[in-house]
Amino acid sequence: GESVGLHLPTLSVQEGDNSIINCAYSNSASDYFIWYKQESGKGPQFIIDIRSNMDKRQGQRVTVLLNKTVKHLSLQIAATQPGDSAVYFCAEIWPVFSGNTPLVFGKGTRLSVIA
Amino acid sequence: DTGVSQNPRHKITKRGQNVTFRCDPISEHNRLYWYRQTLGQGPEFLTYFQNEAQLEKSRLLSDRFSAERPKGSFSTLEIQRTEQGDSAMYLCASSRVNSGDHEQYFGPGTRLTVT
Numbered sequence: 001g002e003s004v005g006l007h008l009p010t011l012s013v014q015e016g017d018n019s020i021i022n023c024a025y026s027n028s029a030s031d032y033f034i035w036y037k038q039e040s041g042k043g044p045q046f047i048i049d050i051r052s053n054m055d056k057r058q059g060q061r062v063t064v065l066l067n068k069t070v071k072h073l074s075l076q077i078a079a080t081q082p083g084d085s086a087v088y089f090c091a092e093i094w095p096v097f098s099g100n101t102p103l104v105f106g107k108g109t110r111l112s113v114i115a
Numbered sequence: 116d117t118g119v120s121q122n123p124r125h126k127i128t129k130r131g132q133n134v135t136f137r138c139d140p141i142s143e144h145n146r147l148y149w150y151r152q153t154l155g156q157g158p159e160f161l162t163y164f165q166n167e168a169q170l171e172k173s174r175l176l177s178d179r180f181s182a183e184r185p186k187g188s189f190s191t192l193e194i195q196r197t198e199q200g201d202s203a204m205y206l207c208a209s210s211r212v213n214s215g216d217h218e219q220y221f222g223p224g225t226r227l228t229v230t
Contacts, residue, residue: 032217034217034218036221041223042223042224043119043206043208043221043222043223043224044158044206044221045221046218046219046220049217049218089157089158091157093217102148102160102163102171102173103158103160103219104160105157105158105159106157107155107156107157108155108156108157
């Protein structure tokens with residue numbers, strides 16, 4: 001079946017460096033994607049989202065890139081800080097006309113920031 | 116704190132016992148979702164409500180699981196005759212009904228351990 005997945009299960013970066021977390025999705029009809037951050041013992045926290053009619057969206061220190069040709073999503077974190085250490089999930093919403101449908105999550109990538 | 120709250124945070128039970136979890140969504144959020152998350156995996160959708168109506172249930176939601184949202188505010192998730200395979204984090208999320216707003220706000224989760 002179609003699913004959302006991630007290329008790398010773990011990623012270690014030096015504090016201050018940029019981080020790139022990747023995600024592959026297989027449902028070409030998905031029209032909305034979200035990145036969530038989950039710290040230990042907490043629920044997922046919204047980071048940034050992007051619609052399928054966009055290629056790039058920027059937030060504060062984060063950028064999401066969407067490449068529909070190869071069905072690839074990435075999250076870039078600039079100047080990574082120790083507080084960025086967490087598991088990051090991409091999630092997709094399959095195309096429906098109304099919002100707030102259930103999210104389909106990938107497995108997650110653990111980001112470890114080395115001070 | 117006006118976020119999504121869940122109780123209890125942790126529950127240890129013996130196989131065969133019934134358990135009930137509670138979720139209090141953000142005030143005025145129409146939609147409420149239940150997800151299950153096992154170690155190293157992304158959250159998996161179980162069911163969701165719009166106001167008091169249960170609109171969708173995943174095939175993951177066996178007959179032993181039941182969810183209610185009687186007054187369109189808080190929700191309960193009950194698991195009857197628990198099995199060891201039910202051990203997981205149970206996450207609740209809420210959102211507003213808005214075609215342009217897909218963000219779901221997650222609670223801290225209830226961690227269930229079935230011995």
